[in-house]
Amino acid sequence: MSDKPWLDKIKAIVGQQYGKVYAWDHVNQPMIRQWCEVMGITNPLYLDEAYAKTTEFGQIVAPPAMLQAWCLEGLHMNNYPPGSTDENPYEVLKRFEAHGFESVVAVNSDLSFARYVHLGEKLYYTTILNDVGDEKVTALGTGYFVTLVMRFYSEQANGADEYVGQLTFRVFKFAPHQKPTPQTDDAAPAVPKILRSKPGISQDNAFFWEGVKARELRIQQCQSCEALQHPPGPVCQHCQSDELSYIVSSGKGSLYSFVVMHYPEVPPFEYPNPIGLVELAEGVRMVTGLEGFAKGELAIGSEVELVFNEFEGELTLPMFRKVGA
Amino acid sequence: MNIAGKTAVVGLGQTEFSKNSGRTELKLALEATLAALRDAGIEPSEVDGFSSYSVDKVPEYEIARLLGCKEVNFFSQVPHGGGAACGPLLHAAMAVATGVAKTVVVYRAMNERSWYRFGTGSYGFSDSPIFQHVNYGWYMPHGFHTPAGWIGMFAQRYMHEYGATTEDFGRISVAARDFAATNPNAFFYEQPITLADHAASKWICEPLRLLDCCQESDGAVAMVITSAERAKDLPNKPVYINGAAQGIAPGQQEMTSFYRPSITGLPEMGIVAKRLYAQSGLTPQEIQTAVLYDHFTPFVMPQLEEFGFCARGEAKEFVRAGHHARGGKLPINTHGGQIGEAYIHGMNGIAEGVRQVRGQSVNQVENVKNVLVTAGTGVPTSALIVSDQEAE
Numbered sequence: 045m046s047d048k049p050w051l052d053k054i055k056a057i058v059g060q061q062y063g064k065v066y067a068w069d070h071v072n073q074p075m076i077r078q079w080c081e082v083m084g085i086t087n088p089l090y091l092d093e094a095y096a097k098t099t100e101f102g103q104i105v106a107p108p109a110m111l112q113a114w115c116l117e118g119l120h121m122n123n124y125p126p127g128s129t130d131e132n133p134y135e136v137l138k139r140f141e142a143h144g145f146e147s148v149v150a151v152n153s154d155l156s157f158a159r160y161v162h163l164g165e166k167l168y169y170t171t172i173l174n175d176v177g178d179e180k181v182t183a184l185g186t187g188y189f190v191t192l193v194m195r196f197y198s199e200q201a202n203g204a205d206e207y208v209g210q211l212t213f214r215v216f217k218f219a220p221h222q223k224p225t226p227q228t229d230d231a232a233p234a235v236p237k238i239l240r241s242k243p244g245i246s247q248d249n250a251f252f253w254e255g256v257k258a259r260e261l262r263i264q265q266c267q268s269c270e271a272l273q274h275p276p277g278p279v280c281q282h283c284q285s286d287e288l289s290y291i292v293s294s295g296k297g298s299l300y301s302f303v304v305m306h307y308p309e310v311p312p313f314e315y316p317n318p319i320g321l322v323e324l325a326e327g328v329r330m331v332t333g334l335e336g337f338a339k340g341e342l343a344i345g346s347e348v349e350l351v352f353n354e355f356e357g358e359l360t361l362p363m364f365r366k367v368g369a
Numbered sequence: 370m371n372i373a374g375k376t377a378v379v380g381l382g383q384t385e386f387s388k389n390s391g392r393t394e395l396k397l398a399l400e401a402t403l404a405a406l407r408d409a410g411i412e413p414s415e416v417d418g419f420s421s422y423s424v425d426k427v428p429e430y431e432i433a434r435l436l437g438c439k440e441v442n443f444f445s446q447v448p449h450g451g452g453a454a455c456g457p458l459l460h461a462a463m464a465v466a467t468g469v470a471k472t473v474v475v476y477r478a479m480n481e482r483s484w485y486r487f488g489t490g491s492y493g494f495s496d497s498p499i500f501q502h503v504n505y506g507w508y509m510p511h512g513f514h515t516p517a518g519w520i521g522m523f524a525q526r527y528m529h530e531y532g533a534t535t536e537d538f539g540r541i542s543v544a545a546r547d548f549a550a551t552n553p554n555a556f557f558y559e560q561p562i563t564l565a566d567h568a569a570s571k572w573i574c575e576p577l578r579l580l581d582c583c584q585e586s587d588g589a590v591a592m593v594i595t596s597a598e599r600a601k602d603l604p605n606k607p608v609y610i611n612g613a614a615q616g617i618a619p620g621q622q623e624m625t626s627f628y629r630p631s632i633t634g635l636p637e638m639g640i641v642a643k644r645l646y647a648q649s650g651l652t653p654q655e656i657q658t659a660v661l662y663d664h665f666t667p668f669v670m671p672q673l674e675e676f677g678f679c680a681r682g683e684a685k686e687f688v689r690a691g692h693h694a695r696g697g698k699l700p701i702n703t704h705g706g707q708i709g710e711a712y713i714h715g716m717n718g719i720a721e722g723v724r725q726v727r728g729q730s731v732n733q734v735e736n737v738k739n740v741l742v743t744a745g746t747g748v749p750t751s752a753l754i755v756s757d758q759e760a761e
Binding site: 240241242243244245246247248249274275300301302303304305306307308310313316317319321328329330331332333344359361363 | 488489495503507508509510513522523525529574628
């Protein structure tokens, strides 16, 4: 018994078994080929039927390390094939969350294999909650190591399903020392997503970014001498008046200059990343990302038009695209 | 009063230049400073002034403490990184010429490559109202976030208006690597390149290729400045500061002066040029060699124009004729530049200017009397002229 009754309750379910989770597809050549391509594996045992027939296996087999891949849910979370269990093997992690251990990091993922699997086999796995450790203090925070074992089987017509291998999956469920690490889902390692940085907003330029939210491209205008200026400031650079307002741009312009960013590749941007110095019809210039230009098509003088693009993290940016693109 | 000819560089010291110094910036600063003081024949405790420039994180008080300085009367740190490079010599010259200080150490010590890396494109800007965040907030959210990118925007327009080509940029890089190849202190010692190598190097940011970009380096350089009068009693041939100036021009920003009527020139460098020639009484024809700041090759071209070595838009002809290269009429960056020797934020270029006047460069130009040295381009900038004779 520990001094934490809630922990004793969690530990009491160690040994619990969870039902079958099926593979969406039988073991098949297209998935093997794609997996090998991505992993850079060229072993003909996995890819060449004629060669595979000359081996002790007599047929194509799947790379053993693909074992877990066959039974993953795919693009949509928790979308398992018909016949799969409704039980949640990760329920133990939810229980820890109720006690403030809201973060998770995967620490071990060990595969072992009983035999090769071959084309046409239908796989499933069952899960056992193998262990819940005692409280540990690590560099990440204070929490508990939780070990799950997934046993993989090949379904057989005669009911004598064959064990083919297993995955021992260990996570650390913890309360961070400082602010919590953003989570993705229960069992995946928590990796913070990198977003575009947000613009600095002050009293001097807030009208511009409020305009962007309202889908207007606003150019600062001096009420005293009527000059336009961008980037905006707290006074007019021509007459130093602080009586400032703005006009709304037509969104028409042309490329005064441009670059194409290639290196270093910094997330979340896509490369090559074209950037334009756009001369607006109103006469001021503005720097933004560009779109709609094919490779080699960028040219000084190209006509461009305004678009507003929304990005993750509540960011909207004015950008310009090639007219007619 | 005119500061020209009133002060001189009397000591020069530097560390090796590397990609990983393996020691602290403070240690580098002290190694370079102590070497400069030994070279000058001046006791460390005599130093009564210091000047450096921004991004250098070594405080002058700590150097003063470790040197055992008795009385320090002058200290400054000039803003804008590489653009400031010649600023500390202006400050030192002003301090000494006006009697504010007698012996000023200027220094630069950075583990830029192993500790920071300016080229990464990640600078931690946020959405706060602090000016820098507002200012760079026009660019960072679009992924327009590297010095190579910002310079590229000017370079593209320069090419468009004047007919310069990326190959012309390559000519500047090839000449720098040629000098570096014969400079044992250069990172690229014995590694010259060809125009074909330049053309084959990868795009960093079109129109800039890898070989248009300077290195990233660790290292330190320091110099000692004192009065021209005292310099005559010291062991080294005095290197007189006959011109030193800083400049900010209309529409100036830091790397992003995209909103000026024209973006093909460097008007801040033009302002500095006018001042230097007025201070020194010299003309472009009286400069035998120059160190033109080469963080990126394209901005070397408008510098040639702003300082009157060729007409506006004609730097391409200048470099096509090889005037900037070994044996040319104005060899530039004879240490190999920041492309070939090391990126010590311009301070290693000032060191080369001093060596050329002393006659101690490994790529010595004949009959050097006056050397122009410039600082970072695209930012508020500075430059100086050092000479073997005091300005009248």
